[in-house]
Amino acid sequence: xxxxxxxxxxxxxxxxxxxxxxREPGLRVVAEKLVTAGEPHLQGHFPDRPLVPGVLLLEMxxxxxxxxxxxxxxxxxxxxxxxxxxxFKAPALPGDRLRMEVxxxxxxxxxxxxxxxxxxxxxxxxxxxxxxxxx
Amino acid sequence: xxxxKQRVKEMIIDRLKLxxxxxxxxxxxAPLFGEGLGLDSIDALELVLGIEQVFGVKIEDEASGTKAFxxxxxxxxxxxxxxxA
Numbered sequence: 001x002x003x004x005x006x007x008x009x010x011x012x013x014x015x016x017x018x019x020x021x022x023r024e025p026g027l028r029v030v031a032e033k034l035v036t037a038g039e040p041h042l043q044g045h046f047p048d049r050p051l052v053p054g055v056l057l058l059e060m061x062x063x064x065x066x067x068x069x070x071x072x073x074x075x076x077x078x079x080x081x082x083x084x085x086x087x088f089k090a091p092a093l094p095g096d097r098l099r100m101e102v103x104x105x106x107x108x109x110x111x112x113x114x115x116x117x118x119x120x121x122x123x124x125x126x127x128x129x130x131x132x133x134x135x
Numbered sequence: 136x137x138x139x140k141q142r143v144k145e146m147i148i149d150r151l152k153l154x155x156x157x158x159x160x161x162x163x164x165a166p167l168f169g170e171g172l173g174l175d176s177i178d179a180l181e182l183v184l185g186i187e188q189v190f191g192v193k194i195e196d197e198a199s200g201t202k203a204f205x206x207x208x209x210x211x212x213x214x215x216x217x218x219x220a
Contacts, residue, residue, distance in 0.1 A: 082177050108183040109176050109197055131177050 007072045008063060013040045016060045017067075017100070025070040028103040033060055037094035052092035057126040058083055061116035064100040065132050068114065081111060082131030089124050096120045102130075110134050140211045142189070147207070150185035151178055163208045171206075179204065186210075192217045 002020035005011070022030040035042075035052055042050040062080045066073055092098055102116040111133055118126040144158035147167075151174070165171035168179070182204070183194045192214050194200045203213035 106180060106184045106187075108180040108194065108200060111176050111180045113180055113184065131180065133176075 002067065006074075008066050009074050010063060014059075015063070016056065017063045020067055021099075023067055025068060026104060027068070028101070029064050029067045031060075031064040031067065031100045031102075033098045033100065035092055035094050035096045035098060039094075042094065050094050052096075052098075054086075054088045054126065057088065057092060057098075057118050058086060058128055058130070060098065060100050060118060061102055061114075061126070061128060062130055062132060065102045065112075065114045065116065065130060068102065068104060068112070069134070079133040080130065081133045084129040084131070086126070086128035088126050090120070092118070092120065092125050096125075098125065105129070107134070139215060140207060143207055143211050143214065146185050146189045147172075147182065150181050161207055164206050166206060167204045167210070186214065190214045190218055 002023060004017055004020065005015065008015065008017065010016070016033055017031045018034050019032040020029065021032060022028070037050055041053060041056065045051060045053050066078055069078070097120060099119045100116065101119070102114045105113040105115055107113070111131055114130050114132065116128055116130060117124060140163065141158055144161045147153070147161065148156050148158065161172065168174045174182075179200065183200065186192050186194060194203060199213070203210050
């Protein structure tokens with residue numbers, strides 16, 4: 001079991017990783033996030049039909065990518081530097097157990113590129129490539 | 136070499152989605168970063184991945200990258216040298 005708040009500096013309501021399932025630093029990470037109706041951003045998005053915003057799905061992938069780094073990120077800035085080919089294919093709803101998978105495509109000059117997918121029970125919710133500026 | 140230089144320019148345009156740009160608009164000697172094409176560190180990673188995919192040449196560290204990315208001419212020479220193996 002990975003100590004999530006010990007690794008990421010993010011906190012409620014913006015810590016969007018609940019569990020690390022698999023982790024090979026520098027290669028790939030599989031993480032989980034459980035969506036609940038009580039989350040603050042779902043109160044207004046939307047009042048009658050709670051739906052996880054697409055940008056937060058990208059943020060979930062970015063936070064999962066933080067676990068590609070072997071060391072804890074506290075005190076060191078890691079920034080989302082780019083998003084490519086993002087697709088949102090199905091809604092993510094309260095009760096969903098989201099599985100975020102990120103795999104390293106390459107790294108150079110302090111920037112890493114990862115390919116990420118968010119799935120729920122085998123159905124693809126989101127796919128995107130992210131560029132992350134490393135510490 | 137001229138042919139390879141042309142393919143390098145095409146790869147740069149394709150990989151960085153420099154829409155509307157043609158190979159002959161990229162000067163052989165112009166720096167790729169800063170002045171010249173004005174690329175940034177994210178573009179650098181894209182180029183590293185593109186060079187590996189298209190030409191099978193790996194740029195392992197920043198030192199060789201800095202050398203290879205000086206200009207299209209430098210990059211073409213780098214690829215020609217390392218693709219021989």
